[in-house]
Amino acid sequence: MTVAVQWLRIAYHDMSTHDVDDGTGGLDASIMYELDRPQNVGEGMIQLLQDFNGFGLITPFFGMADIIVLGAVFAVVGCGGPVFPYSAGRIDATVAGPATVPEPQQDLATHIESFRQQGFNETEMIALVACGHMLGRVRQVDFPLIVTDTLIDVDTFDTTPAFDNTIISQYLQNITQDILVVGSNVTTQSDLRIFSSDGNATMQSLLSADTFNNTCAALFQRMINTVPSMVNLTDPIAEPFQYVINDPLFSYHNGTFNMITALRVVSPSPNATVTMLWADQQEDSFCPSTRCFGLTASRYLFNATINSTSSISKFWFKINNNDGSDPTVIDNDGAGFVIEQDPSLSLFVNVMRSEVILLENSGTFTEFQKIVVAVLGDAASATTSMTGFQPFSTATAPPFIPTTTSISLKLDETNPPEGGFTFFTANVSSAVSFLDITANVGSTSFTINNFDFGIAVNSFPFIEISS
Numbered sequence: 092m093t094v095a096v097q098w099l100r101i102a103y104h105d106m107s108t109h110d111v112d113d114g115t116g117g118l119d120a121s122i123m124y125e126l127d128r129p130q131n132v133g134e135g136m137i138q139l140l141q142d143f144n145g146f147g148l149i150t151p152f153f154g155m156a157d158i159i160v161l162g163a164v165f166a167v168v169g170c171g172g173p174v175f176p177y178s179a180g181r182i183d184a185t186v187a188g189p190a191t192v193p194e195p196q197q198d199l200a201t202h203i204e205s206f207r208q209q210g211f212n213e214t215e216m217i218a219l220v221a222c223g224h225m226l227g228r229v230r231q232v233d234f235p236l237i238v239t240d241t242l243i244d245v246d247t248f249d250t251t252p253a254f255d256n257t258i259i260s261q262y263l264q265n266i267t268q269d270i271l272v273v274g275s276n277v278t279t280q281s282d283l284r285i286f287s288s289d290g291n292a293t294m295q296s297l298l299s300a301d302t303f304n305n306t307c308a309a310l311f312q313r314m315i316n317t318v319p320s321m322v323n324l325t326d327p328i329a330e331p332f333q334y335v336i337n338d339p340l341f342s343y344h345n346g347t348f349n350m351i352t353a354l355r356v357v358s359p360s361p362n363a364t365v366t367m368l369w370a371d372q373q374e375d376s377f378c379p380s381t382r383c384f385g386l387t388a389s390r391y392l393f394n395a396t397i398n399s400t401s402s403i404s405k406f407w408f409k410i411n412n413n414d415g416s417d418p419t420v421i422d423n424d425g426a427g428f429v430i431e432q433d434p435s436l437s438l439f440v441n442v443m444r445s446e447v448i449l450l451e452n453s454g455t456f457t458e459f460q461k462i463v464v465a466v467l468g469d470a471a472s473a474t475t476s477m478t479g480f481q482p483f484s485t486a487t488a489p490p491f492i493p494t495t496t497s498i499s500l501k502l503d504e505t506n507p508p509e510g511g512f513t514f515f516t517a518n519v520s521s522a523v524s525f526l527d528i529t530a531n532v533g534s535t536s537f538t539i540n541n542f543d544f545g546i547a548v549n550s551f552p553f554i555e556i557s558s
């Protein structure tokens with residue numbers, strides 16, 4: 092709970108750099124560069140960004156700003172509030188934004204102007220502050236001029252640590268403990284100035300639980316989607332996807348092509364049989380699944396043998412509940428799931444030739460990943476290059492910025508050429524989560540972007556070597 096509400100506060104502070112007049116700023120993780128400002132005081136801010144860095148969730152297409160918003164969404168749900176539709180696609184800033192986070196000692200006119208710049212009118216300002224302060228507290232150590240009693244660690248805004256309108260009812264009944272209303276320091280009574288700025292009309296309207304819930308939900312939703320005008324957010328996600336398909340992984344060995352993938356289904360029928368079908372140039376083929384169970388979802392795994400000459404153009408799934416009902420076809424609205432990486436399979440990560448190696452040397456174990464990349468072409472005409480994306484920053488304090496390093500591949504002597512393919516290899520650190528791989532064969536270039544290495548290693552054979 093304590094940590095969760097900090098996730099909500101940091102989202103507001105990061106958003107506060109938005110300027111409606113020129114469309115700049117907003118939720119862009121610029122907060123990582125703004126923590127030396129008094130308006131962002133609090134060890135908690137640094138710690139939670141350290142946590143976000145440690146989660147290793149960042150990908151080439153999902154940055155710190157999207158994680159800050161995810162934190163805010165979880166914070167609200169964790170405190171009993173609604174689930175917000177979640178959009179991703181925010182772009183992380185590389186420098187600090189303007190110093191525009193409101194502070195308790197500022198006057199009402201300054202606050203009204205700050206919120207206007209962030210895109211909220213006066214009524215919305217009152218509601219957004221009340222909604223934000225229904226949760227959380229003020230820390231004595233960070234705000235000694237507000238929480239003047241040194242025997243108190245934290246001063247909560249109201250008596251319930253939950254998503255509810257107690258802050259409103261207690262304020263209107265004059266029994267509030269919100270220190271930004273009743274604190275002995277009049278200068279920092281910012282909640283009082285804001286809440287009473289329209290004669291308490293907005294606060295009165297928020298006494299209705301429904302109005303309060305709907306208003307807070309709508310304002311938080313707008314807050315998390317306040318982004319610089321050049322950012323396009325993805326379509327919102329509110330519910331878990333019914334079906335999730337793993338990126339297909341490929342392997343070529345002894346003249347046989349294999350494709351490994353999985354379909355995750357939320358709450359499938361226990362009797363369901365799931366089949367994967369695919370199309371090559373000639374005909375449709377199919378492959379039955381093996382199955383592993385999650386708590387409320389099942390993952391159906393497929394390892395299909397594919398004709399190496401006709402290859403595979405697209406695949407789809409059929410779920411038969413075996414109860415007389417029509418099978419469900421999961422085929423991307425008829426389009427099928429096309430092989431996104433080079434469809435001619437002239438370049439792919441060869442999963443079954445790659446290895447996770449555990450090296451034992453006098454009782455010391457080292458684990459590393461050997462990746463094998465197949466290129467259609469001979470060694471004389473093919474060159475390869477690769478970059479690895481490391482989400483985890485080793486910095487001890489923000490900003491936490493992922494790194495991209497170049498990893499050189501060499502001809503793989505343990506995998507001699509076969510079926511027209513030449514195999515290249517490299518050892519890749521487990522800190523790497525995504526790879527971009529390029530092969531040039533003569534004058535033709537093939538590229539795989541954002542190969543999910545972190546997921547693919549789970550399908551690499553595991554080898555133990557003692558030296």
Ligand code: HEM
Binds near residue numbers: 219
């Ligand atoms: C004039 C505007 C605002 C002022 C002056 C203000 C001031 C403060 C202060 C001084 C604290 C104590 C922080 C600490 O001790 O760590 C706080 C906490 C908090 N504020 Fe605001 N705030 C404002 C607006 C908002 C808004 C619009 C939100 C909306 C999300 C919000 C959400 C929070 C939350 C969730 C906390 C609790 C943090 C925790 O317990 O860790 N605030 N605010």
